[in-house]
Every structure is written in C-alpha cells, then in structure tokens.
Amino acid sequence: MKTEPALKETGLCTLRISVADMVALRVRAKVEGVERPQYLYQRLPVSAMTLFATIPQGDFSVSIPRRSEIGVGYPVLKSPPPGDDGIVVVYPRRTNGRYEAASVLFLDREYGMAEFHEAASVWARANVGEVSPAPGRYIYFVPGRESWGVIVGNSGFLALDCSTVSSDLNPELLARRSDPWDAAVRAPVYRGDTQAPGNALPVFAQLELTFDRQPGPQSPWIRVTDYLKARAVRAKPPALLVPDFRQWLECLARESGFQSWLFRPGMFFGEGIEWWGDGNPRRTEHEGIDFAEGRRPDGCIRSIPEGTPVRAIADGEVAAFLDDFLGKTVVVRHASIVDPGGDVFYTLYSHIRPETQRLEPVAKGQILGRVHKAKSAGAPAHLHLTGAWIPPSIPPGEIRMTHIDPAFLPVVLTNFNELL
Numbered sequence: 001m002k003t004e005p006a007l008k009e010t011g012l013c014t015l016r017i018s019v020a021d022m023v024a025l026r027v028r029a030k031v032e033g034v035e036r037p038q039y040l041y042q043r044l045p046v047s048a049m050t051l052f053a054t055i056p057q058g059d060f061s062v063s064i065p066r067r068s069e070i071g072v073g074y075p076v077l078k079s080p081p082p083g084d085d086g087i088v089v090v091y092p093r094r095t096n097g098r099y100e101a102a103s104v105l106f107l108d109r110e111y112g113m114a115e116f117h118e119a120a121s122v123w124a125r126a127n128v129g130e131v132s133p134a135p136g137r138y139i140y141f142v143p144g145r146e147s148w149g150v151i152v153g154n155s156g157f158l159a160l161d162c163s164t165v166s167s168d169l170n171p172e173l174l175a176r177r178s179d180p181w182d183a184a185v186r187a188p189v190y191r192g193d194t195q196a197p198g199n200a201l202p203v204f205a206q207l208e209l210t211f212d213r214q215p216g217p218q219s220p221w222i223r224v225t226d227y228l229k230a231r232a233v234r235a236k237p238p239a240l241l242v243p244d245f246r247q248w249l250e251c252l253a254r255e256s257g258f259q260s261w262l263f264r265p266g267m268f269f270g271e272g273i274e275w276w277g278d279g280n281p282r283r284t285e286h287e288g289i290d291f292a293e294g295r296r297p298d299g300c301i302r303s304i305p306e307g308t309p310v311r312a313i314a315d316g317e318v319a320a321f322l323d324d325f326l327g328k329t330v331v332v333r334h335a336s337i338v339d340p341g342g343d344v345f346y347t348l349y350s351h352i353r354p355e356t357q358r359l360e361p362v363a364k365g366q367i368l369g370r371v372h373k374a375k376s377a378g379a380p381a382h383l384h385l386t387g388a389w390i391p392p393s394i395p396p397g398e399i400r401m402t403h404i405d406p407a408f409l410p411v412v413l414t415n416f417n418e419l420l
Helices: 018-025 045-053 115-128 147-152 226-234 238-255
Strands: 041-045 088-093 105-107 107-111 132-141 157-161 183-191 200-207 208-210 260-262 287-290 293-295 299-304 308-313 316-323 330-337 344-354 367-371 381-390
Touching: 018 105, 018 147, 041 208, 045 088, 045 115, 045 200, 105 115, 107 115, 147 157, 183 200, 208 226, 238 260, 238 308, 316 344
Parallel strands: none
Antiparallel strands: 041 088, 088 105, 105 107, 132 183, 157 200, 183 208, 260 293, 287 381, 293 299, 308 367, 316 330, 330 344, 344 367, 344 381
16 A cells, blocks of 8 residues: 655645544544554545645645534544545545545545546536635534634645535624633635536635624635735744743753753754654644753753743733643733734743742843642653744633643744754
8 A cells, every 4th residue: 555645746735634533533642551553544425525625835735624613524444444435535544643645446446636636626627617615605513612723724724515504693603702812713615617506625724714793794804824924923932031031941951950951853942743752743733832851060961950930021910820730830911012903921930839929020130930740741751842923802810821822823832943
C-alpha cells in the first residue's frame, strides 16, 4: 500500500484526521497496553466526490470530520471497511503522530492524493457540471468550541454539505451560542452548473465570520483566512512590554540556576505537539511558551526547579485565578497597555502555586507564585507563559480558561517566540 504524503508539487493542501477526531477515537495519546493503529480509514459515498474536487490549495492542512454538529461527517475506522461501493481514504500514522492521507481506494484501484483530486474533478464535471458558488446563496451556523478548533486548524476552510445546514440566521440558530462572544459563520452554497438551482453539493468551503450581535446579510462579514492573518499581525508582543520581558526572562533564568534556556520542539507558541512523553499532537496549537529546561553554568541540562519564583513581567493587577491541568494560572491585567481598538493586554502565568490575592495591584518583578505541579499530572513541572489581548466586552472577573484558546476568536494570543 502506498504511504507517500500528498504530492505537494501540485499545490494541494494536506488532508488529515483532526485532533478532535483523534481524541474521540483514542488514537491521540498512547494508552497503556493498546497500540495505536498504523492506519486509519475514512469511508465516504461516491456523492462526496465533490469534496475531493474542491480540496483547497496551499501549505496547510484540512480535515473531513467523522461526525459534525455542522455539515458533513463520515466515519473513521481502525480497519479497512468491507465492500468496494464507495471511497476509502487511507491515513498512515506519521512520525509526528498525525494521521495524514496518502492514498484513496476507489473501484478496486488505489490512487495517490493528487491523482484522485484530478479523477474527482473529472467525475464532477461529468455528473454535476462545473462546481461553483450559487450567487447570493449562503448557509449559516454558529460553531461550538470544538468546531472552531477544527476551522482554525483548517485555516478557515471546512468540509460542508450545504443541503444539511440552515440557510437562515433565525433566533433558534443564534440561541445555540454557548458563549455571548461567539461569532456567527456563513459559507457560500455550491452547486454544479448542470443541476437544478435549488441543489447543493458537499464541498470544502472558505468560511466568513461576523461578530455582529444581530448578524444578517448586511453584517460586516470577513473571510476567516483574512481574520486569522490579521490576528497573526496582532499577535506580536506590545512594544511597551518588550524591554520588561527581556529583563523578566533573564531574572527567571538566574533564579532557576540557568545560564540559558533550552527549548525543545513543542515548547514554542503555535506548535502542534507536546514536548514531553510520546510527543502527542496537542488538542489545540500551543497557546504560549513553556519554560521547562535550561543549561546550568557547568554545562549540565536540568529541569526548572519546583519552587522557582514567578514574577510579574510588568505593573498590573491580579484579575483572576484559574485552574489548569498542572496547578493554577494567575491572570494579570495590564491596564496601561491598550491597543487602538480598546483591547487590554494580559499576561497569564500557568502551572504555579499563587502567592498573591485577586484584585491585588502588582508591581513589575513582584512574586506572583512559584513553579508547581500536581502530583497526578502527566507533564513535568514547568512555567507556561501566555500573553493575550482581551476585549473590554469580557470583564476581568468573567475570564475563563476556555477563552485562552486559539479557537476563541475575540481573544488574540501573543507570540513571544521572536524574543527568545
């Protein structure tokens, strides 16, 4: 069986199993006594040919969900499905722990990904005509947090069956918002030019979003891809904070007994794997920086000592304490650092034992807590630092850990990588 990756010279993006589906299938993490399968298989009907004909181009990944609250979903199996009356995508497990499509089985033949994309395009032209958006027709939905994670991981694209999703932004649809700051999303309806006007096809659609509280066709819709690009620009650390951050970094190294920090793959902002254990794919892209290891003056590499003081990078106020999977997170609001849109900058210090009080003013360099981890945690002790621009519509007392997530669009996380 072929196991080569998708042919990148064609420009096609990579088709892979989403982390959300890997978690649901229990193949993300190594379970004691259970070997992760070398292959996963996804079975789709022939009518899903238009999905493969519309796989986007670019250096990113997309996924076809095994099940979904919105649009299309097709089962993912751990063994080859019987029969040959449909499409079967073969996903080998890569060295990075991800399952990425290498081939497609169809009508007793095995195709490479680029080859099957072309075959699907030929099938679509013969059976439904040229596939394109129907003028003025959209479907609307409000994604849950898991779906947003998939959309962000898919760089703003989603596999959709336009015939199964609402074409109206009705009150019942908007009532599905799990959070008052959730965005509404729309996608154009696609059909073939030889089909009846009311028909719709399964496709990879480029999504648009709006944060309008009463969304409708007149709302300011923006492509998710453009919104993610704008977020990447805003992810740069605020200039006012950069000198303080460099001083803080030197102090943390000194008090940890290190001459310099050591960063492994998975410790940086935006990375998709865990740096400990089996290097599993993360549930979401890494929200910050992990300070876990350093080089001592004698050249030895050591872990950050538990009990190392964690200090405030800049003046601010303790806005909240949040539970995290290793300990506590101290949230500091820096009211003097505000962007032109009114968003306020926060720093979050995770996996520590706090030594401050909520709503307490803190000065630059003041101890907030100490590096700590719960005995039941699977990861080694480390300090996780996150920076975030948080809009004033989210009061400090209502900040939750779920807001500090790449899939929660109103909050923009900070990329400190360039300062390390």
